[in-house]
Amino acid sequence: MASVEIRNLRKKFGSVWAVDGVDLTIRDGEFLVLLGPSGCGKTTLLRSIAGLERPSAGEILIGGQRVDEDVPPRHRGIAMVFQSYALYPHRTVFENIAFPLRAAHAPRRNIEEKVRWAAGVFGISAYLDRYPRQLSGGERQRVALCRALVRDPKVLLLDEPLANLDAKLRNTARDELKRFQRQIGTTTVYVTHDQIEAMGLGDRVAIMDRGKVRQLGTPQRVYEDPDDTFVATFVGQPPMNLLRLCDGAGPPGTLLGFRPEHFLPRAVLRAAEDARSFRFHVRRVEYLGSDRYLYGTLPDQCDPSPTFIAKLPATIGTPVLEGEAYEFAVPVRALCYFDSTSGLRRRG
Amino acid sequence: MTRREPADPPASAQPALLARGTLADRGELLGGLMLAPALAYVALLAGIPFLLAIALSFSDATAGSLRFGWAGLRNYAAILSDPVFRRALWNTIVVTVGSQALVIVLATAAAQVFRASFPGKRVARFVLLLPWAVPVSLAAIAWEWIFDSTFSVINWTLKAAGLLHGWLYWLGEPTLALLAVIIVQAWRIFPFATVIVLAGLTSIPQEILEAATVDGAGFWRRLFQIELPLLLPVTSVAVLFGTVYTATDLGVVYVLTGGGPANSTHVLPTLAFQRGILGADLGQGAAIAVFLLPLLLVVAILMLRLARHTEVGVR
DSSP, X not given: OOOEEEEEEEEEETTEEEEEEEEEEEOTTOEEEEEOOTTSSHHHHHHHHHTSSOOSEEEEEETTEEOXXXXXXXXXXXXXXXXXXXXXXXXXXXXXXXXXXXXXXOOHXXXXXXXXXXXXXXXXXXXXXXXXXXXXXXXXXHHHHHHHHTTOXXXXXXXXXXXXXXXXXXXXXXXXXXXXXXHHOOEEEEEESOHHHXXXXXXEEEEEETXXXXXXXXXXXXXXXXXXXXXXXXXXXXXXXXXXXXXXXXXXXXXXXXXXXXXXXXGGSOTTSOEEEEEEEEEXXXXXXXXXXXXXXXXXXXSOOSOEEEEEETTOOOOOOTTOXXXXXXXXXXXXXXETTTOBEEOO | OOOOOTTSOOGGGSOOOOOOOOGGGOHHHHHHHHHHHHHHHHIIIIIHHHHHHHHHHTBOOXXXXXXXXXXXXXXXXXXXTOHHHXXXXXXXXXXXXXXXXXXXXXXXXHHHHHHSOOTTHHHHHHHHXXXXXXXXXXXXXXXXXXXXXXXXXXXXXXXXXXXXXXXXXXXXXXXXXXXXXXXXXXHHXXXXXXXXXXXXXXXXXXXXXXXXXXXXXXXXXXXXXXIHHHHHHHHHHHHHHHHHHHHTOXXXXXXXXXXXXXXXXXXXXXXXHIIIIISOOHHHHHHHHHHHHHHHHHHHHHXXXXXXXXXXXXX
């Protein structure tokens, strides 16, 4: 186990900075998720840690030792699980798992023992003689994890390991993954574009956009207290509502942000609650079982055209009709203010 | 002009005749039609001569006479007891196996080089493919000079480098002559094999190679335990083609040594040509030529089975 430290890392592909000045410290034993849209540089960052990409500038330290210059992947003490799992198709499950041990010249007896132990941990002991093509997606994913963890890496790198599983399997796989990681306690860096995975798995989440880390924090922190409008709208489903203020209440160029689940009928809030009210013209109601999504506009604002979303849980039974206007409100504690040009949060 | 009553149903409301399918819609017919020229070509230029060769091998036909008498297995018995034939058969095997072994090693190495990107790669790839485009006879003449008893560049180079003290008579000594044939045959198949192996190499998912790298495999382990096994189906196809090309080739030996010295470098095609055409014994020539067929058939079946058994991963 070890910490990973990334200092001002930059990587250029052609004329594009895929990673553009990232500073990040991943603590010993931590599960850190790199979250961002495709092309934000998260995979490049992960591959740089693995040693599959050579950074253009900056430093990477694993366990306090500098690795970015000429330490090859096999000497970095890392293991990686790829999105496609990248199992060796011509080798049995046993041989797949044994491969890193053989490459490390482990004694023969040791290999057998370790492979069987690891296969037991991941519940794949019954498949050791099979070939990857004979396994289901979930089983392949476990073999890949098993192969990664069998030689006790200091750092485990995961590149969208759940992306190829169907939705139902993804839930259980997520739960298992978190359990394994807690059990083994290996420092883990996990790349995904799926915010549910990120929020559910990460001790901390680093949200990336255009090669930069926009915010690093616990899932709760990045959700409730976003540092800028990118984080605010990227995390959360549906995304945070952003309203351009021009009533002279705040400084010019202020965006007011509030989450759809805080945007509720005024009557639902306690009368004493300090809240900001809006007239909400509901255009469409989307019934989703556990929630209702209301799409509509705020006709009293200076720019009445943008669509706002309110998310009403099933516990709020207030009848809402399409085409009608209602008084909705947001508790003041749930309001965020952003600078409209820089997108940065205005605090205080 | 009479105006139609509005109540009249418009003409289009009647069930109109649907357009008939054209020839292009009839896959089975069109397919047969388009295949026909190729089939005719194969039948006329390969099939009939092939059957003729089999028939000739059981006859006592000679060039310059129209007699076509049944000879039974006499031709086969004659060649089997002929040391020149046995030598030619052995040479064919040695040349084929030797050149293919050389080709596998060289093509795998070259494919590794051409996978990397380097300045001048396109030019290098063009140069690589040249031997494939050069007519055999022309190439063999160039090689004849390379192996020349007086001017051999190999000898002079070795001499200049101080590695050679005697003199190598490349085409004058049976073993060296056979080695020369192997080298030229390998040189001829090499570009084709490289292109095939390169294609196979690029079809291996990048993530698998990266996984091997991260798993701690160095270059050799990755090559021998991941890349080569995954390349096996493709390589066996390259070897199969190479085997057929080499075993049936007449040109290289014919131009380079003419089967000499003292019939020691004949391969089956050159011997068949010498006996059947130059020696006018069509029956025996055909028997020699046909002798290759079962051998190549077995090789082909084994190779294709190997390729099928090792085809993994890609579904």
